[in-house]
Structure formats: structure tokens, C-alpha cells
Amino acid sequence: MYEVISLEKKGPIAIVTIDNPPMNPLNIQVRTELISMVRELEQDDDVVTLIIRGAGDKAFVAGADIKEFPQRLKQQQQSADQESVFEVVANTPKPTIAMLNGYTLGGGLELALACDLRVAEDHVKVGFPEIKLGLLPGGGGTQRLPKIVGPSKAKEIMFTGSQIEAEEALALGIVTEVVPKGAGMEKAELLATKISRHSLQALSRIKSCVNVGEEQPLSESLQYERQMFQELFSTEDAKEGISAFIEKRRPVFTHK
Template identity: 60%
Template sequence: MEKISVTKNNGIATVVIDNPPMNALGDQVRTELLEAFKDLKADHEVVAIILTGAGERAFMAGADIKEFNESGNPHKNKPVEEENVFNFIESIPKPTIALINGYALGGGLELALTCDIRIAEEHAKFGLPEVKLGLLPGGGGTQRLPRIVGPSKAKELMFTGDHIPAEEALQLNMISKVVPKGEGMKAAIQLAEKVANHSLQALSRIKRLVNEGSELPLDEGLVIERQLFSELFETKDAKEGISAFVEKRKPVFTHE
């Protein structure tokens, strides 16, 4: 792959978008992102995934507007899989961490919103400026952002196209942590290491329950929780975890 690189270490995969100068979301980046995440979904040794942008300027500063001008409607005549790369990342049954190391604008913010946890360096900026081009956020921003920050604030951000700093994004629960510039990867790896120590059998079910349950009435969500708990209880990892607790030792999970 030319614009996406993937490294793996101790159950953690790090996916880096490298499309200078601002890591824009073009067709090739979309295609390579989908390919990378499909590979990571199938890799049984990968438990947690970090997604970030190369350099210090941008996680991803939006879509490639030049491609809009040359190719027209970015949603028209696209293969279904390519169109749904954001949905694929959101639903991958492994915890994902977005490390936002600069601008996360337009499609860049929409991409970050597909991840389970978002960590930002203090110089990061966030926004959905599509309205300034006479457009709207077309990568899920109109749907995912209101679920995180509430409809009123989401509308304000989309109506104005304004950028907000990392500290304000933290107050809005758009991100979970702000760290000093240059320390984002360390913080992301520390978090990913904690996550990767646990059973993927449990992690994947937790993710599914939160993602699906947030859209369901409470009673329906509780039914699914009970079902997945029963499934999980029968796995090798659950038996190992319980045995290790009783025997006062650290569990050795095999993700089975």
C-alpha cells in the first residue's frame, strides 16, 4: 500500500495515513484503509488498533477537494464496499483508538468518529467545514456527531463550519483525553496495551453491545446483553479468566 502503512506489535496494530501534505481522504486512501482494516479483522493476533495520520500537522484534514472537482459526486457510482469503509471501521469487532495529532476536519473528523476512543494532542483542531463549500458532511458526520455531542451543538458546528480546539472537544465528549504535543502515540500505545491484555471474546461483545444497544430501547438492549453474556461464559477465555481469579494468577487469554 502506498498511502497507508500498518505495523503490528504485541497484539496492537498501528495504521498510519500518509498522504502529504495534510493526509486528505482521497479514493486511494479510502481503498487502502478498507483493505488494511479487512486484513486486521482477519488477523487473530491483533486485538487493538490505533489509527493516526503521519506528521504533526493533520490526522486528516478532510476530503481531497481536487478529486471532487475532477470526478464529481464522491458518492456516485462507487462500489458499496468502498462507500462503506467508515461503517466497516466502526463495526470491526476489535477496539479502535484514533490518535488525533493535528487537524481533524470534514472527512477526517468523520473518520475519527468511527473509532471507539479518541485521544488528541493539545494542538489538534476539529470541525466539519463542508457548509463553506455549499456541501454537508457526507461521511456520517450528520449522524454520528449529534449522538456524541447532542443535536444542538452538532448543528452549531455544522451550520458555522467553525473549528474548535482540543480542550473544547474534550468538554463536548468528542474525545476522551488531551495530551501534550508529541506525546499522543505514547498515550495511545499505553491505552492499547491495557486493552490488548484482555480477551477479544469479551472486548468484541462489549463493543457490539454498546454500538447496537445505544440505538435500542433499554429492555431490548438488556435482552441482547444477557444473550451475549451467556455466549461469552462458554468460551475458553471466560473459563481461563475465572480460573485465574480463583487461583490468584494472571490469566492467559487465547481469544477463543
């Protein structure tokens, strides 16, 4: 079923690898398979956290597949799935970590920004080169990047199409961790392990609260937060967590 996407499970961690050599471009097949994979993992009760990475050490995803652009120009419209893959990743209720192990450009950076956390190896370069093709980042880049780096810096990055080194990306908040080359997966798995010890009932609601808060006025976001907080009290995991605290033991969450 999957030809350019592979899956490895390590307990509650799902490692999704984009394997579309040599630079893992985000072509139609990759986008389609990634959507299917993420939706499949949403239904897997054993999986808590997703790690998304690119095969090899040259690129996470080095943009879209330019060879597909002429056909899209003829159609004079963007394929619907071009945008939906980023929304599927951003809206999955499970925490997601992008492990950046090389060039992360264009649609690759948009995919990374759609994830909750981003671990980068120190040779990584990120950027939006679309301007050089007379285009713009059309998968959420013009919206997600300014929320991280601010509007002026985001405009500079997109206006120039420049590539940003890993350390600068860390300083700007584009990535959350920078590690030596070859150490990215170890760091991503360590982070995923820490996250996966907790209740998915709580994790998914935290993610939802933060996402909603980016789109709504504070008063509405606070009301939504209260609603999510109250919902948690009816879950088995909250009862287990509270009991474990009182009994001074480690909780055993079932994500129910």
C-alpha cells in the same frame, strides 16, 4: 499492495498510519487501502487493538481530497466507498483508537468518530467545514456527532463550519484524552496496551453491545446484552478468567 497506508505491529497492537502528504486527505486510494487494511487485521488473531493515525504532525486527516469533487459532481452521485470506509472502521470487532496529531476535519473527523476512542494532542483542531462548500458531512458525521455532543451543539458545529480546539473537544466528549504535542502515540499505545491485556472475545462483545444499544430500544438492547453474556460462558477465555480469579493469578487469554 499499500502505498498510502502503512502498518506497524507491536505485540497485540496494530498501528495503521495514513501517509498521504501533506495533509493526509481521505481520497479514494486512502479509503480503499484503509478498508483493505482493517479487514486484513480483523483476520489477524495476534492483533487485539488498532491505532489509526496520520503521518507527520500537521494533520490526522484534513478532510476529503477536494480535487476529486469535480468528477463526483459530474457523476451526480457519491462513491460507494466514501461511506463504507467509516462503517468498516466502526463495525470492526476489534477496539480502535484514533490518535489525532493535527487538523482533524471533515472526513477526518468522521473517521475519528467511527473509532471507539480518540486521543488528541493539544494542538489539534476538529470540525466539519463542509458547509463552506455547500455540502454536509456525508460519512456519518450528522449522525455520530449529535450522539456525543447533543443535537443543538452538533448543529452549531456543522452550521458554522467552525474549528474546535482540543480542550473544547475534550469538554464536549468529542475526544477522550488530550496530551501535549508529541505525546499522542505514547498515550495511545499505553491505552491500547491496557485494552489488549483483556480477552478479545469479551472486548468485541462489549463493543457490539454498545453499538447495538445506540440503534435499538432498551428492551431489545438488554436482550442482546444477555445473549452476549451467555455466549461468553462458552469461550475458553471466560473459563480461563474465572479460573484465574479463583486461583488468584493473572489470566492468560488466548482470545478463543
